[in-house]
Amino acid sequence: MMRLFDTHAHMLDKRFDEDREQLIAQMPKDGVVGVIEVGCCMDVSARAAALAQEHDYIYAAVGVHPHDSEDVSGNYISELEELAKHKKVIAIGEIGLDYYYDNSPRDVQRKVFEQQIVLAEKLGLPMIFHMRSSTADMLSILQEHKGIRGVMHCYSGSVETAMICLGLGLHISFTGSVTFKNARKVVDAAAAVPLNRIMAETDCPYLSPEPKRGRRNDPRNVEHVLAKLAEIKDVTFEQMCEINIENAKGLYGI
Secondary structure, three states: OOOOOEEEEOOOHHHHHHHHHHHHHHHHHEEOOOEEEEEEOHHHHHHHHHHHHHHEEEEEEEEOOHHHHHHOOOOOOHHHHOOOOOOOEEEEEEEEEOOOOOOOOHHHHHHHHHHHHHHHHHOOOOOEEEEOOOOHHHHHHHHHOOOOOOEOOOOOOOOOOOOEEEEHOOOEEEHHHHHOOHHHHHHHHHHHHHHHHHEEOOOEEOOOOOOOOOOOOOOOHHHHHHHHHHHHHOHHHHHHHHHHHHHHHHHHHH
16 A cells, blocks of 8 residues: 655645545545644644644644744744644744745745744754745855755755755755646756655645646645656655655654
8 A cells, every 4th residue: 555645735724624624534544644734824833733633644843934924923933932842743834935925025034934943943843944936045044054954845946956955954845746747847856856855745735736736635646746756766656655754754753
């Protein structure tokens, strides 16, 4: 039986409200052995930690997404630190910079991002990074923090940027976009990432892979991402599943 680990999911999104519990009950029967539910704001981070406590195969990351940076309270870092004490919370994330939408002012994004990096360093936790249209500033900030651990999630950048991320010690994770017909740049980047640093995710409910495009994504569809990565890396599907699991366990201390 295949063993699927979705290293980045958003099952608390409202698109799962009607069938979330049924889906969570079904997924282990469909080969899902692990899911990381990723926070994007304080409320969702608290709910992610609670969800992980309720289900053996679900883990949580807590953090404030750049979109929500402007809305943080004055004591949000101490609140995040409390959430991170939950034994099933395994990372700070997703955190970073998003200059594509600019939903929060860029200076606020940078401030909140750096505050959360410092918290992760204090707690000894890896981080889940969101980088969109912000490569120069992201890499500049990350290069100021030596020895960081984490993953560049939903990677869609160049081989050159991937090499910089790898040089910083980061893992790189790919979504359903690697299966898209026009995904040459993403495929090239996946080909360049060594097997001990590569991971697979759905980022559900977004980015449904081929052949599921146009439908709501869910953690089971990481199967299609893993199959494409196996093809790119010239390993078997079963090997890619195990590589993904081992890399996730190694990064997150699971």
